[in-house]
Structure formats: C-alpha cells, structure tokens
Amino acid sequence: MTTPAPESRAIDAPEVAAYWAERRRYLERIRKVPEIRQRFWREVAVYLLRRLLWSFGFFPVFIAFWVPFVLASFNPVVMASDLIPLLQEFVNSNPEVQATTISTLVIAWASIGFFFLVFDFVLTPFRSPYQYEADVYMRSWEQLNHDQLPDKV
Template sequence: MSTLSDPATASQAPDVAAYWAERRQYIERIRKTPEMRKRFLGRIALYLLRRIAWSFGFFPVLMAFWVPLVFASFNPVVMASDLIPLLQAFVDSNPEVQATTLSTLTIAWASVGFFFLVFDVILTPFKSPYQYEADVYMKAWEQLNQDQLPTQNSAR
C-alpha cells in the first residue's frame, strides 16, 4: 500500500508530472496542425452521424416492428391481420384525426430516438484523434526515456 509519504511514490511523482507535462505540450502542438484539425472535425462529424443514424433510424424502426411482432407471438400473419383494421380505420378517418395520428407517431419516433441518442452518446463516448496521437507519441516517449525512469524494484 503506497501513500504520499512512501519514498517510491515520492520518487515517481516527478516522472508522472513530466509525463503529463510532455503529453499536454504534445497535444497543444498537434492541435495547431491543419491536418489534425481536419481529421478531428471529420471524426466528430462521422461520430455524430453514426450516433444519430443509430438512434433515430435503427432503434425506432426496430421497436416499431419488434413490439407488434412480440404481441403477435412472432407470427407475421397475426400481426398483419391485427394491423390491417387499424390502417383501414386511419385511411377512413377525417384529415384532422389523420394529422393527430401522424403527429403522435412523429413525437413517439423522436422521443425514442432522443432517448437512444442520449444513452448511445453516454455508452460510446467520442474518441479524439488528438488523444490517440498523444497515446502513440507517449508510448514512444516512454521507450526513449525508459533508461532515465527508475524501475519499481530499484525504487524500493
């Protein structure tokens, strides 16, 4: 169990500070390069496009077909025979009822999509290309500075 008063921890503190200082400086340097900025904007646009497509495209459509199929005991014939009278009643109804039904379906679709979007963004956070490049750089930096860093066995 190491504490702040432990000599091994005290000797590693400058090394950790140097590591994070070097990482911070490297990220500041690569943020200024146009190629990395372009890559960052492209990755964030692709990330948002994927999250929105999954949340508003796949999940609401899946639920719109899956829930009725479950209620029909996974029998598409029963599902169709249950839905045909509903569709016929929709077609035969007046325009005000049709507009209300369509707005209700739109609100349901948007709420399901927004619900999945929030949790999708939480469960799959954006991975910045700056952080990836910094990880690669810092692995190389650690290899170059390995002889300068004390090992755990020699610090004890």
C-alpha cells in the same frame, strides 16, 4: 499509526508530472497541424451522423416492428391481420384524426430517438484523434524514458 511512504514514492511525482507535461506539450503542438485538425472535424461529423442515424433510424424502426411482431407471437400473418384494420381505420378517418395520429407517431419516434441518443452518447463517447496521436506518441516517449519513469505510468 501510519508508516512513512517509501522513498520511491517521493521520487515518482516529478516523473509523473514530466509525463503529463510532455503529453500537454505534444497536444499543443499537434493541435496546430492542419491535417489532424481536418481529421478531427471529419471524425466529429462521422461520429454525430452515426449516433443520429443509429438513434433515430435504427432503434425507433426496430421497436416499431419488433414490439408488434412479439405481440403477434412471431407470426407475421397474425401481425398483418391485426394491423390491416388499424390502417383501414386510419385511411377512412377524417383529416383531423389522421393529423393527430401522425403527430403522435412523430412524437413517439422522436422521444425514442432522443432517449437512445442520450444513452448512445454516454455509452460510446467520442474518441478524439488528438488523444489517439498523443497516446501513440506517449507510448514511444515511455519507451525512450523507460528507466526514468515509475512502473504504473
């Protein structure tokens, strides 16, 4: 047998709806402000550039140097002595083998980059300046309407 909901629960729904309605109205208003729109596009560009540089610049390069360094037991002399014959073999090979090796390295670099890019987008989602502005506004709106709002808004 279920117990009836307390009366305060029945009153909370309109107040919560008022909170989200006010947030929606505020977001509609600030979307028309050119400075915030410009800041939004600048932050989108910086976010995408940062994600791309991090995923295609740092991780593939880090893995390309870290894995051989670990396999060489953190000894750069062993790593160099293992890599020098491979580099000499690459330089002395015919152009077709060199092209195949380079394309394999590019495919490996791109696959590592795309792998980390997907997880980077998931782990660090974009935070819109519109949402930030709305959060700040709604905190002040909550303080002004504190006595009218439920406890968990």
